[in-house]
Amino acid sequence: xxxxxxxxxxxxxxxxxxxxxxxxxxxxxxxxxxxxxxxxxxxxxxxxxxxxxxxxxxxxxxxxxxxxxxxxxxxxxxxxxxxxxxxxxxxxxxxxxxxxxxxxxxxxxxxxxxxxxxxxxxxxxxxxxxxxxxxxxxxxxxxxxxxxxxxxxxxxxxxxxxxxxxxxxxxxxxxxxxxxxxxxxxxxxxxxxxxxxxxxxxxxxxxxxxxxxxxxxxxxxxxxxxxxxxxxxxxxxxxxxxxxxxxxxxxxxxxxxxxxxxxxxxxxxxxxxxxxxxxxxxxxxxxxxxxxxxxxxxxxxxxxxxxxxxxxxxxxxxxxxxxxxxxxxxxxxxxxxxxxxxxxxxxxxxxxxxxxxxxxxxxxxxxxxxxxxxxxxxxxxxxxxxxxxxxxxxxxxxxxxxxxxxxxxxxxxxxxxxxxxxxxxxxxxxxxxxxxxxxxxxxxxxxxxxxxxxxxxxxxxxxxxxxxxxxxxxxxxxxxxxxxxxxxxxxxxxxxxxxxxxxxxxxxxxxxxxxxxxx
Amino acid sequence: xxxxxxxxxxxxxxxxxxxxxxxxxxxxxxxxxxxxxxxxxxxxxxxxxxxxxxxxxxxxxxxxxxxxxxxxxxxxxxxxxxxxxxxxxxxxxxxxxxxxxxxxxxxxxxxxxxxxxxxxxxxxxxxxxxxxxxxxxxxxxxxxxxxxxxxxxxxxxxxxxxxxxxxxxxxxxxxxxxxxxxxxxxxxxxxxxxxxxxxxxxxxxxxxxxxxxxxxxxxxxxxxxxxxxxxxxxxxxxxxxxxxxxxxxxxxxxxxxxxxxxxxxxxxxxxxxxxxxxxxxxxxxxxxxxxxxxxxxxxxx
Numbered sequence: 001x002x003x004x005x006x007x008x009x010x011x012x013x014x015x016x017x018x019x020x021x022x023x024x025x026x027x028x029x030x031x032x033x034x035x036x037x038x039x040x041x042x043x044x045x046x047x048x049x050x051x052x053x054x055x056x057x058x059x060x061x062x063x064x065x066x067x068x069x070x071x072x073x074x075x076x077x078x079x080x081x082x083x084x085x086x087x088x089x090x091x092x093x094x095x096x097x098x099x100x101x102x103x104x105x106x107x108x109x110x111x112x113x114x115x116x117x118x119x120x121x122x123x124x125x126x127x128x129x130x131x132x133x134x135x136x137x138x139x140x141x142x143x144x145x146x147x148x149x150x151x152x153x154x155x156x157x158x159x160x161x162x163x164x165x166x167x168x169x170x171x172x173x174x175x176x177x178x179x180x181x182x183x184x185x186x187x188x189x190x191x192x193x194x195x196x197x198x199x200x201x202x203x204x205x206x207x208x209x210x211x212x213x214x215x216x217x218x219x220x221x222x223x224x225x226x227x228x229x230x231x232x233x234x235x236x237x238x239x240x241x242x243x244x245x246x247x248x249x250x251x252x253x254x255x256x257x258x259x260x261x262x263x264x265x266x267x268x269x270x271x272x273x274x275x276x277x278x279x280x281x282x283x284x285x286x287x288x289x290x291x292x293x294x295x296x297x298x299x300x301x302x303x304x305x306x307x308x309x310x311x312x313x314x315x316x317x318x319x320x321x322x323x324x325x326x327x328x329x330x331x332x333x334x335x336x337x338x339x340x341x342x343x344x345x346x347x348x349x350x351x352x353x354x355x356x357x358x359x360x361x362x363x364x365x366x367x368x369x370x371x372x373x374x375x376x377x378x379x380x381x382x383x384x385x386x387x388x389x390x391x392x393x394x395x396x397x398x399x400x401x402x403x404x405x406x407x408x409x410x411x412x413x414x415x416x417x418x419x420x421x422x423x424x425x426x427x428x429x430x431x432x433x434x435x436x437x438x439x440x441x442x443x444x445x446x447x448x449x450x451x452x453x454x455x456x457x458x459x460x461x462x463x464x465x466x467x468x469x470x471x472x473x474x475x476x477x478x479x480x481x482x483x484x485x486x487x488x489x490x491x492x493x494x495x496x497x498x499x500x501x502x503x504x505x506x507x508x509x510x511x512x513x514x515x516x517x518x519x
Numbered sequence: 520x521x522x523x524x525x526x527x528x529x530x531x532x533x534x535x536x537x538x539x540x541x542x543x544x545x546x547x548x549x550x551x552x553x554x555x556x557x558x559x560x561x562x563x564x565x566x567x568x569x570x571x572x573x574x575x576x577x578x579x580x581x582x583x584x585x586x587x588x589x590x591x592x593x594x595x596x597x598x599x600x601x602x603x604x605x606x607x608x609x610x611x612x613x614x615x616x617x618x619x620x621x622x623x624x625x626x627x628x629x630x631x632x633x634x635x636x637x638x639x640x641x642x643x644x645x646x647x648x649x650x651x652x653x654x655x656x657x658x659x660x661x662x663x664x665x666x667x668x669x670x671x672x673x674x675x676x677x678x679x680x681x682x683x684x685x686x687x688x689x690x691x692x693x694x695x696x697x698x699x700x701x702x703x704x705x706x707x708x709x710x711x712x713x714x715x716x717x718x719x720x721x722x723x724x725x726x727x728x729x730x731x732x733x734x735x736x737x738x739x740x741x742x743x744x745x746x747x748x749x750x751x752x753x754x755x756x757x758x759x760x761x762x763x764x765x766x767x768x769x770x771x772x773x774x775x776x777x778x779x780x781x782x783x784x785x786x787x788x789x790x791x792x793x794x795x796x797x798x799x800x801x802x803x804x805x806x807x808x809x810x811x812x813x814x815x816x817x818x819x820x
Contacts (some may be wrong), residue, residue, distance in 0.1 A: 225530045225757070250755050299556050303574065363651060368736040376752060379741040380574060383554040396655060401646035410648045 024074050029233040030317060030516050034499070036501050036511060037227040037239040039246065041054070042198040045182035045190065048117060054162045055244045056198065058220065061184035062164030064111075065159050066091055067422035067506050073156055073323040077106060077185065087151025088134075094142040100169035100191045100205045108138040110170050110295070115146065118164040118305045126431070126438070128152040128459070129159065153462035154426035157321070161422055162509050172274045187211055196220050212517045224248060225337075228255060231494055232303040237518070240493030241267070242420075242508045248373070249306035261495040263482045264308055266488065267502050269420030271309075273381070273443045273484035274445045278409035281362060285345030287390075289483040291362075291413070293340065294388040295381055296332035301487050304377055309487040315477060319490040320424040322467050325475035337388045340363075361391045365411035367402035374415050377486075403441030412490045416445045421507040425470065430459055433473070530784070539583055540590030549577035551584040552742035555788060560760050569766055572749075578763075582770055584744035589774075592660050592739075593725050597718050599664040604671020605710055611672070613702060623676070629669035635728055642737045655740035659732055666729030670721075671714050678710045682713035691808035718740065720782020725776040729768075730771055744772045 026378040043052030045060060064078040078092040098106040118124040119133035134147040152158070159165055187210060188200040200216040219236060221227040228251050229416070230236040240247040240263075256262040273291070274284040275489045281289060297311035316323035338349065346353040346360060353360040361386070363497035366378045377398055392413070397405070407409060418428040431437050432445040432456050454473050461469040477483060493512070495502045498519040505512050536654035539546060555575030555616070569578035630639065641662035644650075650658060676789060682705070690702050730747030732738035736812045739745040745768040753763030 005637065042601065248755060251758075254758050303556055303559060373755075375572070375736060375741065376755075380554065382742060383552060386552070393652070393654070394740045395646070396738075396740055397646040398643055398737065403641060405646075408648070410651075 005124050017456055027337075031171055032213045033217055033517060034513060034518060035217045035219055035237045036215055037221045037230060037236045037245045038218045039220075039222055039227075039244065041195045042218060043153070044179070044193070046482060047166060047168055048123075048179065050163070053243070054509045055241065055511050057162050057166060058186075058505075058512065059181050059200065059216070060186045060190060061168065063166050064094075065156055067157070067160040069506050070156075070319065071421060074162065075453060076160075076276050077111070081156065083462075084157070087153070088148045089137065089145050090148070090155060091143065091145040094144065095207060096142050097203055098185050100167075100185050101203050102169050102171055102174075104169045104171050104182045104183075106167065106185055107141050108144050111144050111167065112138060113170045114138045114167045116146075118167075119146070124164060127158050128426070128430070129155045138260075141403070144509065151460065151462055153460065153466055157422060157426065175221070188216060212515075213511050213513075216511075216513060218511075220347070221245070224251060228494070229253065231260060231496060232258065234399045234496065237496045237499050238493060238502070238512060240495075241491070241512075242489075244511060246372070247494055248306040249304075249489075250490065252308060252492050255494045259497065261388065261497055261502065263493045263495060263497075263502060264490040266317065266319050267420065267491050268308065268317060268424065268507065270312060270315060270317060270418045270488050271377075271486045272315070272416045272418065272445055273486055274414055274443075275417045275483065276409045276411050276413070277444075277447050277482075279363075279412045282412050283359065284344060285481055286340045286346065287336070287360065287362075287411050288484070289340040289437075290337040290388055290390065291385060292337075292484050293330060293333050294337040294385050294390070295484065295486070296384055297329060297486055299332075299384075300377060300380060303378060304373070304488060308490040309493055310490070312485050312488050313478070314485055315474060316425045316482065319488075320358050322423050322425055324469045324471050327478055330375065330409055332384070332478040334388050339471055341389075345412075348389055350387060353389050359391065360389075361393060362412045364392050365405055365414040366394055367397050367399055367400065369399040370402045371415050371417070377415070406443035407439070407441060409443070416443070422509070423465060426459055429455055429470075429473065433477075436518045446477065448480075448482075451482075452478060522618055530777055533781050536586055536774045536777070537590060539586040543583050543587035545582045545626050547580040547768060549580040550664035551576065551580045551744045552786065553577070555667075560763075562762075570762060572763055573752070578662065578766060581744035582746075585746040585749060585767065586774075588656075588739055588743055588745045588772070589726050590728050592656070592663070592729050595660050596667055596725055596729075598664045599660075600667040601671050601718055602666065603668040604673075605675045605707075605714060607707070607711060608672035608675025608677075609679050612676040613685070613698070613706070615789065616804065617675065619676075622672070626669050626672045626676075629666075630673065634663075634666040634669075635731060638662045638728065638732065641665055642732065644678060654668070655738065659729065659738045663728060663732075664814075667721075667725070668688060670717070674714055674717060675710045679706055680715055682706045682709050704714070716785040720779055721787050723782070725780030726778070727771065727775050795801055 038053065038055070042056035045052045045057055046061055047057070047061065063076045065081065066074045066076040068074040071247065077095050077098065079095050080093040082091050084090070093109055094106070094108060098107060104110065111398050115136055119130045121206065124130040129146070129152045132150050132152050133146040134149045137145045137147065167185060168179060172179060172181045172183040174180050185207065187203050187206040187208065189203045191199040192203045193199070197220060198218040202211050202214045202219065204210065221230055221236070224246065227236065227239045227245055231239050239245050249473070252262050252264070275288050301307065301309040301311050311329050314324065314325045346355045348375055350355055364378055364382065366374050368375045371412040375394070378394050382394055385392050406414060414496055416432065418424055431439045433447065433451060435447040435449070437444070452474055458469040458473045489502055491508055493504065500517045500519055502512060503515050505514070553576060555571065558567070558571050558575040560571060560573055561567055564570070567577050567579065569582060572578055572581070607622055607626070611619045623634065642658060645653065645658040645662060688701060689706060691705060729738060730745070733745045733747030734751045736751070739748060741748070749767040750764055753760070753767070755761050
C-alpha cells in the first residue's frame, strides 16, 4: 500500500502544477514576444559612430522631437519648442520626470551634455544645426535654448533624425567620452546583442505609451528569401522596411497569396535616374529630354515593382514636407523623344543617332551591390531607349567601383535615391544638388553654378517664404530636365496574422511596435 | 587516339553546345532583347517554346543566345590562355636559368590564387574609367585569360624540360638543327598534345567561370543573354516561376558535366562507356568473339 504523508502530497502537487504550467508559460512567452527579421546585426548602437543599423536606435533612444506621420512634428523629450523671430535661437521645454533606463535623470544638464557631443563638431557639419551651432543656454532645470550663428529653417526636422541627435545617458560613456552601453530613455532596453540577434525588453519606466508586449527579438536573417521562409514557418512575426529588412515586391506578392498580411503605404524616397552633369553627351538637353520622354514609368512600376511603386516625375513625393507642386507624368512618347533629338541637330532614328559624325552612345553605370534590383530596371530602360534609337551600354560594376566612379561623375546615367523621411527635402537637396557638399561615395544627382544659389536660398529660407523658395528649385530642376525621377517605391512589410494592430512606423528608419498586440 | 565506338550520347551536350553556339542566329525564334510587357512570365507555348522571362523575352532564344555568348568567350579565353601559357611555359623550360626562375615565380604566384579570384580582381581594375572603351564582354574575356594561363604554362614547362633531356633532341642539335626548328618540330607537338587535352576538360570550368562572373553582375552586359545572368535574374522569381532558374541551370550543368567527361575521355585515351543495354551486349559479343578466336588459335597451335 502506498502511503503519502502531507509533505509528499504537497511536493507532488507542486510538481504536477509546475509541469502543467510549462505550456502556459511557453504560450505566455510567445504572446509577449515580437520577433522581427533584420537584414544585418544591430551593432553596439554607438550614437557617434556610423556603424550600427539605424532602425535599432529608434526604439532605444528618444529625440527632442519625433517625426510623426506625414512629417508632423510630435513632442519627444521636449514637450514644447519655440523658434525666435530671427531664427537664431530655439528654446525647448524638456519633459519632466523622465529618466534614462539606468536611472539617470533626463534634465537640462543631460540634454546639454548630449547636444554638445555633436553640435559644433566638424564630423557632423552635414547637419545644418550642428554647423550653425553657437552655444547652449540652460534657462531652467528643464529648459534649454540652442543659440545658432545663422537661421536653420530645417532645424526642427533635423532634430528628429536618428544619429547622432538622440539622447544617451551621461553615465553610459567611459573617461574618453566613448559610449559604453546603449542606455536611452526609449520604450525598449537592449538586454543583449550578438551577430545573430538582439534582444530588447520593455522599458517599464518609459514616459510614453508602453508597448503591449514585453520582449522584442531582432533576428538577423541576411537573405530575403530566408526571411520570407522564416515568416512562413512562424519563426518571425514581421519582416520588411527598406532600412530594416528589405522585402521585394515579388516576395510580397507571394506572401500575400499565402495568407500573410502585406502592409504597403506610399513611400518617402524617390528612385531617380541621374544624368551626369560632367558628361559631354548629357550636357545636351535634348538627349536628357529624349531619355525623360522615352521611359515608361508606369511599366516599370507594374512590371518590376508589381504595382508596389508609384510613377513620378517629381524629385520628392508628397509624403515629405514642402515637396512642391506635382508635375503631370507624361505618357511614354518615342516620337516626341526622337523629335527632341532631331530639333537639336541629331540625325538618325530608331537605328541610332549621330551628330557631327559622332554616334550617340550612353554609358549606364549600374551596381547591383549598391542598389539591389537596379540591373533589371536598367535592362528595362535600355530596352525602352533602344526603341528611341539610343544606344545604351550598361556597365555593371561592383560596389567599390561605383563608389569611385559616381562621385567623379564617370558615367552618363546612373541610379540615385533620395534619403526619404525624416531627412527630406532638406537632406537630399543640401547634399545631392549642391556643388560644395561632401556626399562621399553617394555622389550627387545634379549640380550647376546656376542651381547652387537657388538651393542655398531654399535651405536658408524659413517661414511662409520657404515653400516658394523650394518650389523655385523644383521648377528649375524640371525646366532644365536635370534628372529623371522614375518611381516612388511603396513601404512594404509582411506580417504574420497573429500580429494584430500592425501599422507602419512614421519612417523606414523606425522599427514597428506601436499599437501591436500579439495573438 | 582510339576514339572509335564512342557513346556519343554522353558527350552530346558538349557537341550540341558547340553546334548551337555556331548556328545560334538560325535557331533563335525571337530577338533576345525584345521586351514584351504583354507576355510576362509565360509558360511554354507554340510562340515561346520555353516560355518568357520577367520582361517578356523569349527564353528559348535567350538560352540559345547564351550558348553562343559562352561559346565565343570560352573559345577566345582558351585560345588566348593556351597561347600565353604555352609561350611562357616553353620559354621558361627551354631557356632555363634566371629566366626560368623568374617565369616560374610568376606562374606560382598566379597558381597560388584561385583563377576566379584573380578574374574578379581584374574585373574590378577594368571597371575603372581608363577602361570604358572596352565592353564588359571583352573585359571579362581579358580578365579570364589573364587568370587562366598559368596552368598551361606550368604544364608546358614540364613537358619542355622533360623532352629536352631526350637523346633525340641532343641528336638533332648535333646535326645542326636550330633552336626554333627543335622547338617547333620536336617539342611543341608534345606540349600541345598535353595542353589541348587539359583544355578540353577546362572548357567546362571556364563556362562555369563565365556564368559565375555574370551571376555576380560583373560579366556580360545586358541585354546580351548569358546563362549565369539568367540564373541570377530568375532568383527573384524562383518561388513562382522556377523554370527561370532551372532552364539555364540545366543547360549550364549539362555543358559543364559533358566537357568534364570529354576531357577525361581524352586524358585517359578512352571514353566513358555505359555498361548497360546495347553497349553491354556488344561488348560481351566482342569479348566472346575474341575468346573464340583465341581458342581457335590455341586449338590450331
